[in-house]
Amino acid sequence: MxxxxxxxxxxxxxxxxxxxxxxxxxxxxxxxxxxxxxxxxxxxxxxxxxxxxxxxxxxxxxxxxxxxxxxxxxxxxxxxxxxxxxxxxxxxxxxxxxxxxxxxxxxxxxRDLVVDRTAFDKIIQEGGYVSVTTGGVPDGNAIPIPKKNADEAMDAAACIGCGACVAACKNASAMLFVSAKVSQLALLPQGKPEAARRVQAMVAKMDELGFGNCTNTYACEAECPKQIKRSNIARMNREFMCAKVCSEE
Amino acid sequence: MSLVKLASITKKITIAAVGAFLLLFLPMHMGLNLCILREDGGEWYRNVCHFMGTNWIVKIFEVILILSVLVHVVVAILLTIENRKARPVRYAVPSKTKTHAGSKFMIYTGGVVFAFLIIHFINFYFVKFGIVVEDDSDTYTVEVEDLQMHLNEKVALIQEEMMSGKISQEAAQEQMMALQLEYMPFLQVLQTGQPSEKISKDGEELINLTKEELVQFAGEDFKEYEPDFYTMCNKLFAQPMYSIIYLLALVILGIHLFHAINSIFQTFGLNHKKYNKAIEYLAGAYAVIVPLGFAIVPLFVMFCK
Incomplete structure (x- = not known):
């Protein structure tokens, strides 16, 4: 060729x-x-x-x-x-x-085609983790998690943080990336205690770093190499609203 | 780097909530418009316009509605500015990614709808305040014959009441005097033909009346005079140019609404495979039926009248 x-x-x-x-x-x-x-x-x-x-x-x-x-x-x-x-x-x-x-x-x-994606790391640092020390590997099924939740959490966790969602979005919004991490942890019992604080902190950081706003064009979903779904964004919106209304944090 | 210290999701929820409220208003407005189709010489339509123009609950909602539109527009502009700033260097090749129908043009379709809204306000809404009046210039015209009949009816009513003994003769005389005094300018203009610029050459119409003069010549009954929306509507839509603009604006509105309704559910976190299809259908149905309902009126006036 x-x-x-x-x-x-x-x-x-x-x-x-x-x-x-x-x-x-x-x-x-x-x-x-x-x-x-x-x-x-x-x-x-x-x-x-x-x-x-x-x-x-x-x-x-x-x-x-x-x-x-x-x-x-x-x-x-x-x-x-x-x-x-x-x-x-x-x-x-x-x-x-x-x-x-x-x-x-x-x-x-x-340089050339290389971009600095540290912004993603900064968002993760704001709460994209579970802070308790978990100790050794827990026994399988020691924490009961419905299969469906486990699957959805796993699908969200498939995000590799490549930034294609931001690149595809006409607004350079990072909502799909942030929502994947928020969803993954919100779906699992280990992530629940910090869910309210996490979603607010990560969204605040995302806004502060200068990513655009989501306008539901779903270009992110169409281009994501790991096919993260837009339902994660809806879940993040839900989590955010609940956190603002119900949580004291 | 948000322009207003509100989280991105908060701004989105605001614009969605206000948009949802505006969506409730449209079918109602459409219903009122469709009253014009009834073959009753505009009786229903005029009644509806009278109700909408005078009811105090409607007036409260009017204020809320205008504020909602302004909030919707301001937040939309804010979001757009922020979104543009998030990508200072654009791509050389335009995006080839498949996106949701209408979603990339919301600010433009919204802009067209807003521009249309301004035209619409000038043509219909401001008329209520007497800023723009139904005649070609800012004046009213009254048929002399109609006015005389109106006056005769009032005289007949007083006489009837006196005959039936409801009021005394003195009271009746007093009322007659008051009536004569009220209609003095009208009677004078009939007898003397002066001021000549207020009466037509054949003497059949009072012309060039301002709102104050309308009350002065035609009596206190015309203080609450309302513009005739029925005639006005028919006149406007009889102009093909105006109807075409109106219809085009409706098509654009439909495109805006289709993405808007889908978007509202997503923004409020309502995304579930059980009802996602239903939301698509709902949005499609609404985006077609409502603009179509509005479109019936100009089409009816243009082709069936």
Whole structure:
């Protein structure tokens, strides 16, 4: 496959960025998207120019490090996969592919396609955990949890924090990310005691960091590689209202 | 970095709650409008307009309603500004993600609806306060014949009461004097034809009357005179341009409402696979039926009258 790539290049957070056009040739359709970028970078290094920076780690869709905005969609044209799981067979020979970094004020660009997602960590630090020391591994079924709740909590816990929801949202809202963590813990008995404090603190932090407001467009749900559902956002709204009305915290 | 020190979810709940209240108002307004379809020369419609214009409970709701619209608009603008600020650098390629129908254009569809609301207020609502009056210019016209009949009826009533002995002869005379005094300007203008600018050339109409002059010439009974919404409505919708704007605004309103109703449930945390489908259908039905109900009136006036 021969492809034309238009890639966003930016020296650092302050520098002015621009699109650079590159040609790559003889790309195998079985290549992953990141491998294709590796091939491009080999060529660039050979020519003694700077390789294109992009985030990646596990390359099997579980770490949440990779994330590119490809032709108008976070993680590219496939549903429910991360960029590393996207393969070149999804494109046609001769295609032009435009690659941009996540665009959101709370995600400043570090270099080229790499963005700083520390904002997510800061939100988690506000309460995305259970504070009691749990000791050793408890016996199975020592705490009775309905299967349905366990499943829903597990689905919410599948969030890898890649930031595709923020990148996809027209308002750069982090509601899906925050709601996944809030839901996961609100559904389980271990998370219940701190639920009211948690949801208020995490929402406050999310607002403070400059994420936008949810307008129920559900682009987040459509682009989430782990297919986190928007029902989590509804649950967070519920939790938030209950906390404001019932809780003293 | 919120512009107002309220949590994002609080702002969303506010806009949703106010929107839900506005949703209750629309079917009622539609019902009132549809009274115009009855073939009774506008009797029902005028009665409805009279009730809406005078009842004090309605007046309280009127204030709440206007405040609700303002809160809805202000919060919407605030949210939009915050949302724009959250992405200072836009993407070069426009988003290709599938999103909920109408959801990306809420501020625009809302803006169109608000602009239409202003036109609507100028045409209908402000008329009540006499700011804009039903005639071409800010004046009233009264048929001399109608007014004379009105006066004769009042004289006949006094005579009848005197004959039946309900009131004494002196009292009747006193009432007649008061009546003559009240209608003096009218009688004078009939006899002398002066002031000439207030009477039409054929002498059949009093013209160019302001609200004060209407009371002065046509008597105290016209103090509570209400503009004739029935005639006004028919006149406005007979203009194709006005009807087309009205119908277009309704289409946009429908798009706004479809996402709005779905959104209200989601914002209030009502998302459950048991009733999610029902919410979609409810939103679809409401977004079609209500604008359609409003659309019947201009279509009826344009094509059936």
């Amino acid at each position: 021969n492809l034309t790539l238009k890639i966003w290049r930016q020296e650092n957070a302050r520098a002015k960025g621009r699109f650079e056009t590159y040609k790559v040739e003889n790309i195998s359709p079985d290549c992953s998207f990141l491998e294709m970028l590796d091939i491009l970078n080999e060529q660039l290094v050979d020519k003694l120019s700077h390789p294109v920076c992009f985030d990646n780690d596990c390359r099997e869709g579980i770490c949440g490090m990779c994330g590119l905005y490809i032709n108008g969609r976070p993680h590219g044209p496939d549903d429910g996969v991360t960029t590393c799981q996207l393969h070149m067979r999804r494109f046609k020979d001769g295609d032009t592919i435009v690659i941009e970094p996540w665009r959101a004020r709370p995600f400043p660009i570090i």
